[in-house]
Amino acid sequence: MADLLTAEAVRDDLGGLTGWSGDGTGITRTVELPSFPAAIAVVDRVAGAAEELDHHPDIDIRWRTLTFRCVTHSAGGVTHRDIDLARRIDEIIRSAR
Numbered sequence: 001m002a003d004l005l006t007a008e009a010v011r012d013d014l015g016g017l018t019g020w021s022g023d024g025t026g027i028t029r030t031v032e033l034p035s036f037p038a039a040i041a042v043v044d045r046v047a048g049a050a051e052e053l054d055h056h057p058d059i060d061i062r063w064r065t066l067t068f069r070c071v072t073h074s075a076g077g078v079t080h081r082d083i084d085l086a087r088r089i090d091e092i093i094r095s096a097r
């Protein structure tokens, strides 16, 4: 199982991501897309990445605003797997707008 990151390590790693905040208990990013279909297309691509990584974000969908939350449920906090997933989510969002 992946090791938990300390709150300090999470803070350092957030510096390399876009628009994420959080601490040792979870990291989140909210993003507004141009339309509901565009938001759902992002969710679909994130679903593909999550399956590839075998690591899955919690996703809140409100019209065209998405909130992603990454936490390693089995570890009870943030691990490098969440940082890797967040990086993939950033790439997907970047290419979507």
Ligand SMILES: C[C@H](O)[C@H](O)[C@H]1CNC2=NC(N)=NC(=O)C2=N1
Residues within 6 Å of the ligand: 054, 055, 056, 057, 070, 071, 072, 073, 074, 075
């Ligand atoms: C068997 C499989 O690897 C586990 O159920 C995975 C699937 N995706 C997961 N995703 C997240 N975010 N946390 C987990 O603990 C987790 N567990």
